[in-house]
Each structure stands twice: as C-alpha cells, then as structure tokens.
Amino acid sequence: MNWKFSGDRPxxxxxxxxxxxxxxxxxxxxxxxxxxxxxxxxxxxxxxxTMQRALTELEREGLLVGGGTSGRTVTTNEEILRAMKDRILDELARECAEKFMVFGITPTQAAELLLRLDGVKED
Amino acid sequence: MEYVLQAQDLTMRYHNTLALDNLTLRLPKGRIIGLLGPNGSGKTTFIKLAAGLLTPASGTLTICDEKVGTATKAVVSYLPDRPYFNKQMRIREQLDFFQDFYADFDRERAEEMLRALNIDPNMKFRTLSKGNQEKVQLVLVMSRRAKLYLLDEPIGGVDPAARDYILNTIISNYDPDATVLISTHLIADVERVLDEFIFLYQGRLIRGGNADEVREETGKSLDELFREVFKCLPSC
Structure with a gap:
C-alpha cells in the first residue's frame, strides 16, 4: 500500500x-x-x-466489515464495491477536469485530448 | 475523559527567568501528544517537573490523581534530553539496574528490541555510537509498562533511519492506557504519530488540540501551523 501522507489533510x-x-x-x-x-x-x-479511526470510518461506509476480535475484512458486497469505484473514478475525473479548466479547456476538449492517448503504450 | 496528568496554574522560575507562567493543561489517557515549541519555551522544564526532578514555584501538578513525588515516579517513564547512563556500564548491567529499580520493567521486551537492533547486551555504553546510545536508552525507557512516558527530544541527534526506528518503537509499544508526551522542535518528523499537540511559548500554552482536527480546520500541517504561529511572535 502507498503510505505517503501530506500534512495539509487529516x-x-x-x-x-x-x-x-x-x-x-x-x-x-x-x-x-x-x-x-x-x-x-x-x-x-x-x-x-488514527489508524483505528480510519478503519472505523471505512466500516461505517461499508467497505470494511467485521471489526470484532476476529478482525476486519473487505466487503464482498458488489454494490458497495461498485459505488466506491464509481466515486473514486468520478473524483479523479473531476480533479482532471479542474486541471484542464485552468488552461481554459472544456471537458469535451479534454476528452478529445485524452482520446489521442488511446493506444499509446506506456513506457 | 480520563486524564493522566493535570497541571493547574503551574509556575516555575530560574532566578529571575520565568520558565513556566501559570500553565494549566491536562493530558488525556491513551494518547501520543507532541509538546512543541521553540527553544526556551519551557518544554524541558515542564517535563522535569512532571518527572519530579524540579519543584514548581507555585501551582499544582498531579499524575494519576497523585501529587508528583515518589509514588508518581513509579508510573512515569522519563527519557532525559541528554544521555544519563553510566558509560562504563555494560548494557546488560543497565538492564539489571532497571529490573531492580522499576517493578514495571519488561526485560524480555527490552532484550527482544535490542536483538532487533543487533545490539549486543555485553557491550559497554561508551563503545556505542551516539545514535545507538540514544536507541538503547529509548528501548529501556519504553520497556517499562508505565502510565506516562515523558520523552524529551527523543529524535534530536539521530539519523533519519534511526528516527523512523524510534517513532516505530513508540507506535508499536502503544498501550491504550498509557500516554506518551514527546517534546521536540522537529515537528515534521513526528507529525503523523501525534494524536494531539501542545504549542508552548514563553512558558504558556498558546495553542493545543487534536492534530487531525486542526488539519481539517486550517488545511495546514502542524509544521506549517507552527511556523505561522511562531513567526509573528517576537524573539524566536
């Protein structure tokens, strides 16, 4: 897991x-x-x-289940997993759109730019 | 909430210098708390008062509802800001010493941590590097099952890898009944392990609270907040 933290967010x-x-x-x-x-x-x-708090909050969200003495597991509830995925990708898209917006590029124009990357192999 | 330490109107003077000025604060149980402030803000004085090495000019200071004294020393584990072990002693002898002295000393744990550090208990203190001396002292102090740990600048003189080790030791020895008070001015390094913080300036509490709440409120790290708060204050 990637444990890099910035100081400005909880x-x-x-x-x-x-x-x-x-x-x-x-x-x-x-x-x-x-x-x-x-x-x-x-x-x-x-x-x-702090770790306890994060896990408790994730439990409240439904992503983690359990929390008793046997420990927590990742949920197998497809609906919750899908909702989480949608949310993360939606956030990513928003972040991305905001960055394009700084240069006056609309999401439609940005989508075109992104399409150009289609088929381009990563190094 | 239960408090492990309570200070009420605590004042301390060295001749004409006011080191603590009517300081009132409480430390809750089960927390890792940063005692932060510029040089000369009263951090070490406060810790020495809590460790029972100094007597306040006025005010009260209680630990687990007892006035600081012989009884509280049994539940307080103190790491001074400078080496205090006899350098001629072997580590093993120092372990014996702690075992004799403190009923709550967990020797097995100490030996286990020394093994993890690859430090031979038969070595004499003076043959250890400065960083290793600091680590051994921390190992001994953290191997007590105390109610309050007072760590005065535990990461001051060691390299970043040793810093990580020390912070890890503090985290992995975490006990929900015990509180750890860490004094330092290296805020960025301890930031992520802290539950709460206390900003001390000229012997007074100028800001304190929950670390994550402050980050949420201000959008700033403790380090940034510290720089901001102390920038506008004179002479520091």
Whole structure:
C-alpha cells in the first residue's frame, strides 16, 4: 500500500483514501482479511488511534466489515464495491477536469485530448 | 475523559527567568501528544517537573490523581534530553539496574528490541555510537509498562533511519492506557504519530488540540501551523 501522507489533510482521511485505492487496484481483495490496527499503524508509521479511526470510518461506509476480535475484512458486497469505484473514478475525473479548466479547456476538449492517448503504450 | 496528568496554574522560575507562567493543561489517557515549541519555551522544564526532578514555584501538578513525588515516579517513564547512563556500564548491567529499580520493567521486551537492533547486551555504553546510545536508552525507557512516558527530544541527534526506528518503537509499544508526551522542535518528523499537540511559548500554552482536527480546520500541517504561529511572535 502507498503510505505517503501530506500534512495539509487529516491523516485518517488520507489513510481511508489509501485503503480504498488498494481495494480498487486489487491489492486488497473482496473478502480478504485486513491486517490489524497495530500492524497497519506500524507499516504506515502513524498513530494507532488514527489508524483505528480510519478503519472505523471505512466500516461505517461499508467497505470494511467485521471489526470484532476476529478482525476486519473487505466487503464482498458488489454494490458497495461498485459505488466506491464509481466515486473514486468520478473524483479523479473531476480533479482532471479542474486541471484542464485552468488552461481554459472544456471537458469535451479534454476528452478529445485524452482520446489521442488511446493506444499509446506506456513506457 | 480520563486524564493522566493535570497541571493547574503551574509556575516555575530560574532566578529571575520565568520558565513556566501559570500553565494549566491536562493530558488525556491513551494518547501520543507532541509538546512543541521553540527553544526556551519551557518544554524541558515542564517535563522535569512532571518527572519530579524540579519543584514548581507555585501551582499544582498531579499524575494519576497523585501529587508528583515518589509514588508518581513509579508510573512515569522519563527519557532525559541528554544521555544519563553510566558509560562504563555494560548494557546488560543497565538492564539489571532497571529490573531492580522499576517493578514495571519488561526485560524480555527490552532484550527482544535490542536483538532487533543487533545490539549486543555485553557491550559497554561508551563503545556505542551516539545514535545507538540514544536507541538503547529509548528501548529501556519504553520497556517499562508505565502510565506516562515523558520523552524529551527523543529524535534530536539521530539519523533519519534511526528516527523512523524510534517513532516505530513508540507506535508499536502503544498501550491504550498509557500516554506518551514527546517534546521536540522537529515537528515534521513526528507529525503523523501525534494524536494531539501542545504549542508552548514563553512558558504558556498558546495553542493545543487534536492534530487531525486542526488539519481539517486550517488545511495546514502542524509544521506549517507552527511556523505561522511562531513567526509573528517576537524573539524566536
């Protein structure tokens, strides 16, 4: 998982984003057990209370289930997983559109620019 | 909320210098708290008062509802800002010393951490590098099952990798019943491990609270906030 944090946003929100990203990328699979708060906190080098808060919030969102003594797992609920994916991609699209907007490029024009990248292989 | 430490109108003077000025604050249980402030703001004085090494000029200071004294020393684990072990001693002897002295010392844990650091307990203190001396002291201090850990500049003189190790040690020893107070001016390094922070300036509390809440409110990191708050204050 990518544990890089910037200082200007609450750390727990950044942890939540990192875990959502890990699920989206398939690093954490539906039904897979999530490491303990203590292990995750040590890996991310954050305060265990902060990690706890992030996991509790993700539980509230429905992405993680459990939370008892047996630990948490990633939900297998397709609807929740799909909603999360839509939300992340929507946010990404918005961010992207805002960046184009700075140069006066509308989303339609931006889409054309993006289409040009179609078929271009990554290095 | 339960508090592990409570200070009320705490004042401390060194001759004519006011080190703490009517300081009132409370430290909740189970938190990692940053005691932050520029040089000479009273951080070390506050820690020494809590460790029972100094007596306040006025005001009260209680730890676990007891006035600071012999009884509170049994539940407070203190890391001074400079090396204090006898350099002629072997690490093993220092472990014996801690075991004799503190009922809450977990020797097994200390030995385990030393092994993880590849430090041979038969070595004498003076043969260790400065960074390793600091690590060994931290290992001993964190191996006590105390209620309050007072760490005065634990990351001051060590390299970034050692800093990570020290912060990891603090996180992985986390106990929901215990509070860790870390004094430092290297805010960026400790930022992510802190639950709460206290900004001290000229012996007074000028800002404090929950680290994530402040980031949410201000959109700034503690480091940025510190620079901003202390920029406009004279002589620092």
């Amino acid at each position: 750390v727990y929100q950044q942890i939540m984003a990192a875990i959502r990203g890990a699920v989206l990328k398939g690093e954490l699979k539906p039904g897979q057990k999530v490491p303990s708060v203590r292990d995750l906190a040590a890996a991310a080098q954050v305060n265990p209370n």
